Amino acid sequence: MLAAILLGFLFAIFLVFAGKFFRGKLAVLSALVPGGLFAYFASFIPQISSGDIIHKTYQWVPAFGVDLSFKLDGLSLLFTLMITGIGFLVFAYTASYLKGHKYLDRFYGYLSLFMAAMLGLVLSDNLISLFVFWELTSISSFFLIGFNNTNPASRKSALTALGITGFGGFFLLAGALLLGSITGTYSISEMLSIKDTIAGSEYYILAVIFIFVAAFTKSAQFPFHFWLPGAMKAPTPVSTYLHSATMVKAGIYLLMRFTPVLGDSQFWNTTLIIVGGITMVYSAIHALFRTDLKGVLAYSTISALGILVFLIGLGTKSAFLAAAVFIIVHALYKATLFLVTGIIDHQTGTRDVTKLSGLRKIMMPVAIAGILAAISSAGIPPSVGFLGKELTYEASSHAETFTIIIVIAIVLTKILLLWAGFVAGIKPFVGKLPEAHKEVKAPDFLMWGPAIILAVLGIVFGIFPMLIESALVKPVVSSLGADASEYHLALWHGFNTVLLLSGITIAVGILLYFFLKPSVKLENRIGKLEFISPKSLTEKGTHYFSVFSAFWTNVFQNGYLRNYVTTIVLFLVVLVGYVMFGNPTVLIDYRQLSEVTAYELAVVIILIAGVFYTVFTKSRLAAVAAMGVVGLAICLIFVFYSAPDLAMTQFSIDTLTVILFVLVLYRLPKYLTLSDYKMRIRDGVLSVALGTVICLLALQVLAEPTNSEIGDFYAKNAYILAHGKNVVNVILVDFRGTDTLMEIAVLSISAIGVFGLLKLRLKSTDRSQ
């Protein structure tokens, strides 16, 4: 099974090297990859439908409990079949749709990367590997959505999609880590066996929220839905693949996968019903105002995803059954409609539904596919869509609370979706063929073939529901933790409320289709509300965020050294000063202090005078000389207090520095006073404050007892272990010899730098700039 998942990745890598063979006629062969995988996963159907669950575990990072552990149950199987099956058709379709495209091989590479990531996502049983695959789908979909990378709008939508889904990815990781710390495992199967621990945990709500945000961003739920219509900038095969069966269903998958673990609580169910309900109604209404075929499809997709979230939220057995069927229904008709739209766009060059009609005269097979898909989407018998709609109504009418509102919402959504399906699947093909499209050519088989296969399946499954009943639908329901063995899918359930609702839906929907035509006027009307949509609010938010961060950065990273130093010093003075004022007693034991002799006092006075002269002199040479005096005075202090080595080093280094300074500064311009009086006062106050704080700090430390253990160790062992009598020398060249070696290295680097700077000869052009 690992090989099956990795196949997509391997194929993508293979395309990097052998891509040029797949740009031409051989392109269609790449469909063999998803095709083969489809056959492989289909071979598990008998085993899964008999109730088996297949586990495969490969160790990855066992120390952290992260395994590549895969689980194939009813839920995973349904998704793998959709991913590989629709993948197969999309791969084949692409060969014709993007025929002759310069980067066709690259496109296949992204597609198979994405397919492999999706497979890994729906098969992972380990939350961490699920997260990794989840992020991989976000990243590979970024490349797919932004495939037309010369188009700025396309790049922007790709970024939006990545931003939103990546944002959700963070929450998934947080949720995974939280669940991992509650349960002590990352395995979803193991979590299932201790779900009471999770439900009883104080972090339960938080974990659910994390999972929800992840699922809602991926599955484009309100208010995170706006990346999906934007993603329509992608080539149509991408839209087909991502939005009918894979990417956006990943969030649905996540919710279904966690239903047995986290579900069955008031919070879980209510939130899903509300979010799903708002999403399905909101975006179904939005679909009415679109004239772009893909725009209509995008909003109807969001609406369908809302229905699924809503059904998962209902949480009853019949709701799960309805969700399982509706996933299949939606994948079939939505993929068909996208493919049909792609064909229309490819052949006529427009997707504006107000300009399209009568195309049946040119592309009959496409028209058949579109009309069948529209029927399935509308839920007209005998399509499988009818089954899905009946089950949805059945589940909704048995909702525990607010039944009336829920039923009205779902019926309204279904009516609007019927309209959207008819507009996308029927409207372009009926009526008169406009003059402008008289010359349109018929598409080839690779394009209409996949569409008609999916459309016909949508009808076949409706007439013969037993084909999917025990193979696909029931195992999904049992994966969700419910037993559906007594249900039977059938077109006819007798006269009841549900049938009445179906009748109303179809009648009202068809009436709506005849009375409300998509038009630019409507589209403009909704455009006026654009400024309060989540999309523009988010865009404004990110805009102001970047304005704010630019402001913030400019305040702190202003390019003036003195401002940085001022900030640091001010912070230090305020913080340390605050602590010291809270505890102002400095205890000084005068008996322990050493006496001050006359010559010491003289040195101290010279030193301080030297410092003041260095700071206040107007001559640079005098400043350097005074600095040398300060160094020599310090040298004398070292001599007085038993540090002959330091005195020698300080003496030589101080002399060298002064000489170097004088040599170099000889030619610099006059020592200018660049700052004004006020600035100097301000800096002076700050410096004196720092000096005072450091001085008090030193006195405070002196009052504390000292620990000379390390010094004693070196003193005791200097001769015995290292055979040297000068302890400081022994420490430097023996005990800490490696450190000294490093120091020599640093000095050498500095010397090379100095040498390089001295020898550097810039060209005259460089210098003049």
Added chain:
Amino acid sequence: MEILLAIIIGVLYAAGIYMILRRSLVKLIIGIILLGNGANLLIFLLGRITEGAPPIIPEDSEVFLEAYADPVPQALILTAIVISFGLQSFAIILVKRAHKVVKTDDLDEMNATDEDS
């Protein structure tokens, strides 16, 4: 003497920071040197000062027989002095070089990487 040393350290720190806050590059380097001296003295003082007892073992003995100055701060300061020389020499040469190329000693005229500013 400890109190006097603490005051010296305070003066060196104050002078060092004041010089670092100037706009002239030469003053900046002088400031760094003063600050470095202050830091060295601070370490020296906090290691406790001892008069007339360098950490050198007498000729005729293998270990110390009398009190001695703590060798660890001294080793640290010695390293610090040498390293700061590396820094200073590099900085001084860099100032010279920079002056030759951009013809200024003013930090504020050097804070942009763009050539046109």
